Amino acid sequence: MPVTDFEFKEKYRYKNGFGSYVETEAVPGALPVGYNSPQQPPHGLYAEKLSGTAFTAPRHENQQTWCYRVLPSCTHPPFEEDLEGPFNLTKPYSPASLRIIPNQLRWDPFDHDDQTDFVTGLRLIAGAGDPTLKQGIGMYIYAAGKSMNSHSAFYSADGDLLIVAQDGVLDIRTELGWLLVRPMEICVIPRGIKYQVHLPSGPVRGYALEIYQGHFTLPELGPIGSNCLANARDFQAPLACFSEDFGATAASGPNSYSITAKFNNGLFVTKQNHTPFDVVAWHGNYYPYKYDLGRFNTIGTISFDHPDPSIFTVLSAFSDHPGTAVADFVIFPPRWLVAEDTFRPPWYHRNTMSEFMGLIEGVYDAKKGGSGGFMPGGASLHNVMSGHGPDAESCEGARNAELKPMLVGKGSCAFMFESYLMVGVTEWGLKTCRKVQSAYNEHSWNGVKVHWKRPEGASTDGHLLK
Ligand SMILES: O=C(O)Cc1cc(O)ccc1O
Numbered sequence: 001m002p003v004t005d006f007e008f009k010e011k012y013r014y015k016n017g018f019g020s021y022v023e024t025e026a027v028p029g030a031l032p033v034g035y036n037s038p039q040q041p042p043h044g045l046y047a048e049k050l051s052g053t054a055f056t057a058p059r060h061e062n063q064q065t066w067c068y069r070v071l072p073s074c075t076h077p078p079f080e081e082d083l084e085g086p087f088n089l090t091k092p093y094s095p096a097s098l099r100i101i102p103n104q105l106r107w108d109p110f111d112h113d114d115q116t117d118f119v120t121g122l123r124l125i126a127g128a129g130d131p132t133l134k135q136g137i138g139m140y141i142y143a144a145g146k147s148m149n150s151h152s153a154f155y156s157a158d159g160d161l162l163i164v165a166q167d168g169v170l171d172i173r174t175e176l177g178w179l180l181v182r183p184m185e186i187c188v189i190p191r192g193i194k195y196q197v198h199l200p201s202g203p204v205r206g207y208a209l210e211i212y213q214g215h216f217t218l219p220e221l222g223p224i225g226s227n228c229l230a231n232a233r234d235f236q237a238p239l240a241c242f243s244e245d246f247g248a249t250a251a252s253g254p255n256s257y258s259i260t261a262k263f264n265n266g267l268f269v270t271k272q273n274h275t276p277f278d279v280v281a282w283h284g285n286y287y288p289y290k291y292d293l294g295r296f297n298t299i300g301t302i303s304f305d306h307p308d309p310s311i312f313t314v315l316s317a318f319s320d321h322p323g324t325a326v327a328d329f330v331i332f333p334p335r336w337l338v339a340e341d342t343f344r345p346p347w348y349h350r351n352t353m354s355e356f357m358g359l360i361e362g363v364y365d366a367k368k369g370g371s372g373g374f375m376p377g378g379a380s381l382h383n384v385m386s387g388h389g390p391d392a393e394s395c396e397g398a399r400n401a402e403l404k405p406m407l408v409g410k411g412s413c414a415f416m417f418e419s420y421l422m423v424g425v426t427e428w429g430l431k432t433c434r435k436v437q438s439a440y441n442e443h444s445w446n447g448v449k450v451h452w453k454r455p456e457g458a459s460t461d462g463h464l465l466k
């Protein structure tokens with residue numbers, strides 16, 4: 001069900017629609033009419049264009065936003081590399097530092113951290129490819145106990161970041177307006193857009209997926225038709241919202257704003273004497289957005305067999321090869337299972353894609369919950385062609401279950417980042433976090449029983465006895 005318990009605030013008004021062209025102004029008349037870059041934009045604002053695709057990208061892919069702001073973004077001294085910063089990567093970042101292994105991995109819930117904010121609490125756990133080539137993905141765990149300083153902002157030049165709120169509320173101020181993201185909600189912050197994360201309800205923990213290439217889109221619906229899964233109207237874009245604090249009049253003195261850029265998975269910092277949240281109006285189709293996973297219209301079989309999990313795709317980042325995703329964001333929400341004469345949990349499988357999973361809340365139907373199991377705030381990784389499937393207990397339960405209509409996953413939601421890329425794990429993911437469950441394989445699958453009964457007349461070497 002959709003998340004409904006929110007306190008209405010003027011700042012949480014949104015424009016609905018996925019990939020829509022949005023126009024929003026916090027002050028009437030701030031958007032120039034007809035022009036993008038008039039000689040003198042209204043109210044003494046500067047026009048600044050933010051591109052999300054190459055200028056010459058085909059129309060159906062082209063993404064850009066025109067911002068009308070107090071000062072342009074270039075007005076700051078050079079960046080300096082934050083070598084002491086807490087970001088958990090080797091410096092400079094190299095894809096070669098990732099451990100690319102076939103082992104099935106599962107992590108206990110990741111620790112909360114009172115000392116970090118959203119940026120210092122962001123940990124790369126796994127990934128593939130290279131931000132400098134604009135190819136690949138990064139998967140993150142975040143844990144933060146403090147709001148970001150009100151004079152700071154963060155952006156990533158590496159890609160678009162999809163944030164999955166697992167525990168605690170994120171109140172995100174972006175250059176283009178505010179997004180409130182609660183557990184069971186997600187948001188996407190596109191490459192380059194600056195933001196500041198506040199924690200109105202205390203500590204937070206969650207997951208994030210960065211795509212170094214392309215953008216997230218809605219999956220094709222094929223014969224499903226024009227509705228279902230994530231409907232376009234349920235995606236929400238912020239409205240323009242700005243502060244005034246700049247130059248000699250800056251309330252907090254010179255260069256008191258710090259801007260942190262994630263650039264090739266390193267952090268770089270600059271200072272400036274004006275707030276980056278000074279966009280009074282904007283228009284375009286390149287903007288951050290949020291989505292309430294409770295609005296996902298889940299579909300499934302009403303006859304038999306377990307369909308592919310692609311029916312649960314919320315967002316997909318397409319590769320150049322149709323149907324093969326750089327990354328799919330897939331959820332497993334509560335749903336009715338009615339399949340007859342069917343092994344209802346996920347089948348045992350080996351997948352040409354890699355599967356990173358997390359649990360937002362509840363219990364996942366194919367895995368034990370509780371201590372040592374798959375727990376909210378934990379994760380698992382089943383890399384390319386690494387066999388996996390229900391643990392022994394879930395398997396026996398499913399083989400022997402009475403197959404009446406059953407609601408699975410009530411109060412639960414697992415998700416998957418599925419990618420056609422082979423994924424490597426960072427040092428933090430394998431060691432430093434100290435959450436890897438060393439007995440994952442043994443506990444899950446050692447107890448998988450042999451049910452094979454050799455039919456009368458069959459030999460033990462596969463040949464029929466004459
Ligand atoms: O491995 C998993 O649990 C995820 C998954 C779920 C499903 O219903 C089918 C295939 C699949 O990989």
Ligand SMILES: [Fe+2]
Nearest residue numbers: 351355382388
């Ligand atoms: Fe799987």
